[in-house]
Amino acid sequence: MARKKIIAGNWKMNMTPSEAVKLVETLKPLVANEEVDVVFCVPAIDIIPVVEAAKGTNIQVGAENMYFEEKGAYTGEISPNMLVDAGVKYVVLGHSERRGYFGETNEDVNKKILKAFEHGITPIMCCGETLTQREQGVTMDFIRQQVKVGFQGVTADQAKTAVIAYEPIWAIGTGKTATTEQAQEVCGEIRKCIAEIYDDATAAAIRIQYGGSVNSKTAADLFAQADIDGGLVGGASLKEEFGQIVNYK
Numbered sequence: 001m002a003r004k005k006i007i008a009g010n011w012k013m014n015m016t017p018s019e020a021v022k023l024v025e026t027l028k029p030l031v032a033n034e035e036v037d038v039v040f041c042v043p044a045i046d047i048i049p050v051v052e053a054a055k056g057t058n059i060q061v062g063a064e065n066m067y068f069e070e071k072g073a074y075t076g077e078i079s080p081n082m083l084v085d086a087g088v089k090y091v092v093l094g095h096s097e098r099r100g101y102f103g104e105t106n107e108d109v110n111k112k113i114l115k116a117f118e119h120g121i122t123p124i125m126c127c128g129e130t131l132t133q134r135e136q137g138v139t140m141d142f143i144r145q146q147v148k149v150g151f152q153g154v155t156a157d158q159a160k161t162a163v164i165a166y167e168p169i170w171a172i173g174t175g176k177t178a179t180t181e182q183a184q185e186v187c188g189e190i191r192k193c194i195a196e197i198y199d200d201a202t203a204a205a206i207r208i209q210y211g212g213s214v215n216s217k218t219a220a221d222l223f224a225q226a227d228i229d230g231g232l233v234g235g236a237s238l239k240e241e242f243g244q245i246v247n248y249k
């Protein structure tokens with residue numbers, strides 16, 4: 001069965017709650033497309049107003065992070081239950097900004113992925129290499145490790161529903177999109193890695209996005225690649241352009 005494309009916006013640390021509601025109102029008619037899954041991953045404080053503003057539309061709401069404990073003395077963190085109760089369906093985990101600025105390890109990401117599944121939230125696990133790693137030819141070794149550790153203890157049935165976002169760090173926020181060939185090559189390798197960990201059926205079901213300076217000009221070519229099932233979009237998800245990306249065909 002063909003995989004349904006999933007096109008997600010990652011707002012990062014942008015949009016106050018009132019700005020968020022305005023943006024949803026603007027984008028609502030533009031992102032209408034039942035053929036793809038449309039997800040807005042928004043800052044924690046925007047989740048409740050965005051869920052409310054998106055009611056009755058095809059927009060699903062995601063979080064940008066989540067903690068791996070159920071509750072308790074973890075000042076500043078957000079639990080899976082809180083997200084579920086607020087109406088969240090997806091959570092971005094292991095974004096390179098969280099790994100880079102906040103020290104998240106593959107092991108942390110793994111704990112979060114397991115917790116997300118336990119609560120019925122679909123993880124969007126990010127992976128991707130730095131420019132130095134690409135130049136050194138260790139891109140796939142690095143990503144394989146991120147995927148292997150990230151998915152430790154995840155069952156095949158869970159993995160089938162997961163989303164992996166391949167985001168080369170050198171392409172994030174730089175305006176430098178990976179070429180379609182580069183993006184397809186790595187996404188194809190990630191799918192092979194899933195086949196090795198699980199089996200062909202799991203590899204065929206899991207959705208793999210590309211992220212890194214995706215825009216309305218590059219989306220169609222990227223999303224037409226055999227192993228690219230959509231995108232994780234930063235900057236362009238905050239603009240009307242996101243409507244063109246969702247309706248890339």
Ligand SMILES: O=C(CO)COP(=O)(O)O
Pocket residue numbers: 010095167171172173174175211212213214232233234235236
């Ligand atoms: O990090 C990204 C999405 O998670 C990509 O961000 P940009 O689309 O702004 O490059």
